[in-house]
Amino acid sequence: MLDTTAIRKNLKIEIDGDPWIVVDFQFVKPGKGQAFTRTRLKNMITGNVLDKTYKSGEKIGQAANIDEREMAFLYSQGTMYTFMDNENYEQIEITSEQVGDATNFLVENMNVEVLFFHDRPIGIELPNFVELDIAETEPAVKGDTVSGATKPATLSTGYVLNVPLFISSDDKLVVDTRTGEYVERVKK
Amino acid sequence: MRQSSSAEDACLCDAAGILKIRHAIHKEIRSFFDRLDFVEVETPIRVPCPCIDPYIDALSAEQGYYLATSPELQMKRLLGSGLEKIYQITHAFRAEEEGHMHSAEFTMLEWYRTGTDYLGIMEETEALLRALYATDAVPSVEWEFPLQRLSVSDLYTDHAGWDPCSNWDEDRYFRDWVDGIEPALQNMPAVFVMDFPAPLASLSRLKTDNPKVCERFELFMSGIEIGNAFSELLDYDEHVKRFATVHEKRRAMKKVCYPDDKKFLAAIAQGLPRCGGIAVGVDRLIMALLHIDHIDNVQSFPLSRL
Structure with a gap:
């Protein structure tokens, strides 16, 4: 106890x-x-x-008797999300509800921790920082790295967040999955 | 982990700004008491009897000494020795208190004045707040003086549906405090909570016309407990009785019982002048003045950065 x-x-x-x-x-x-x-x-x-x-x-x-296993996200179909154990190739399914807000940052082949309660998968834990592609944002404003001004950007997952003006739509971003906020641009 | 170093740098650089504001606040506190002819005193941090309270635990300082949880007993002895208005800004220590409002080591402002009671101390506390808000170091006050005064009786009747002053139930009192009263106080920018139930008198005097209530008040700002004040208890027998009650409660909880401070009791036996006093948590006062929500962010070196 x-x-x-x-x-x-x-x-x-x-x-x-x-x-x-x-x-x-x-x-x-x-x-x-x-x-x-x-x-x-x-x-x-x-x-x-x-x-x-x-x-x-x-x-x-x-x-609580929670086991964590590292698994790769394979694909989603409807409301079901499929993950695969990288060691024994076992596949499991969990619902979008159980994945929760993590769907904002989840892309295929990303490694996550799948949580098991008495051998039953109940949810996932994302790494604190993930790298994600931008699907859409306004063209970059060159040179503006200090003003602190931001603009919205839509990630490949559909999630929208604020980014600095110098970010362009072909950039890759580091995002903090705990806050959902922009951290930095991945250097090309 | 890439963020941690920059986050820590940010903390340290905020800390420099906060320390400048702390300096200005300390300076104004000293000048406030100087204007009122108070004497600034220093009393030992290492003491034989760290507190008389069922729920306050001290840190041991070896050889039968403890780190003071407040300078209360020594400061009252100074009042017995002829000083009439004294204040002190010192460090106080409490074991097992860590959280956004608690730090095992913190800064305490304590002042005492003879010839007054808790209401006189209340006025002085309000005057100190006015003086602090008048400095450039602090954003201007967003509420109106004078502060609201609420009795514990009224607070509980309104927010918990019972009156602990007429029907004492300790466990119920503290649970309701945490679940109902403290959340209600969070919506009040600054308020004096006064007239506590007699079992919570600590070393305050009971009201002569209603001994179920004691002459004690606390200052709360947005739910933050800032200070605690008494019309100081003067009666020797009552002191002995209250010390015994504390020992009994601590024994029942299997907690360490600190020795009685015989020299303090001797000073009480000799007779103290009528007086009032207050202890103010300076870190929390700064938190409230600047709207900062974690005590670590107003201290130069909280435990996490030591």
Whole structure:
């Protein structure tokens, strides 16, 4: 059993048979009073979000038995996404709902971590930084590397983000998958 | 990982800006108390009795000493020695307190004045806030003076549906604080929360006309607990009784019991003048003044950068 001292972002715990992930937490303690940890939990299967306050030292549940396997994204058909284990070539399918916002950054042959809860695939984790092609953006403004001005760009996945004016439509970008923000241009 | 170095650089360079603002704020605090003829004092950081509180834990400093969790006891002894208005800006330490509002080591401003009570300290606190907002270092105030004053009784009645001052239930009180009261305070830019239930009196005096309530207030700015003030308790027997209650609670929670500060008790036995005092978390005050949401971002070297 884990108690509140184990709480950190991305901790995966099992509550009532479901895997939950800590998406955010806060230590709260009145100057003269009992300490608590406020948590925001997300159900890793249903995506439901739950706010829960634990008293310091309180038991919060077992560590969820989540296995991660590196797999390559092969293709999507309708709402099903197919991934393949790079070592044994085993293929699995998960729904677009379980892939969630990761669809914004997922392109064929990208390696991701597929999460298994009791041998059942329940979702994926992207690398923090991915390289993606631009599908469409306004022509580049040469030389403007300092103004901080931005313009929208549509990625090959359909995701739209703000990029600096010097980016052109044949550039490849590094994107932070945690924030969805532009990081830098991949050098050609 | 490519981002981490630049992110850290950014932090350090923000830190330089913040340190300049901190400097201006410290300077204004000192000048404020100087204008009021306060004496700036220094008391030891390494002390034999770090606190008298069921929920505050101290860091050990070896050889039977601890790092002070506040300079309260020594400062009150100074009031007994003839000083009438004293203040101090010092470092205080609390074990196992880490978070966006907590740092094990933090800066505390504490001041005491004889011949007054918590209401006098409240006025002084408000005057200090006005002085700080009048400096160029701080963005101008976005709300109106004077500050709202809310009793704990009214707060709980409005936001939790019960009155802890008439029916005390400690576990319920703190759970409702975290789930209902503190979130409500987040929507109030600056407010004095006053008249706490007697079991939370700590070292404050109980109200003579209503002993279920104590003369204690806290300053909150956008939900951030900034300071805690008392009409200081003067009665010797009551001190002994409250120390014993704290020991009992700490024993029940299997926590370390800190020794009683005999020299402090002797000073109380000899008699302190009527007085009021307040402890203000300077880091949090700066957070509130500048709308910064993590304590690490107002300290020169938070633990994560040491």
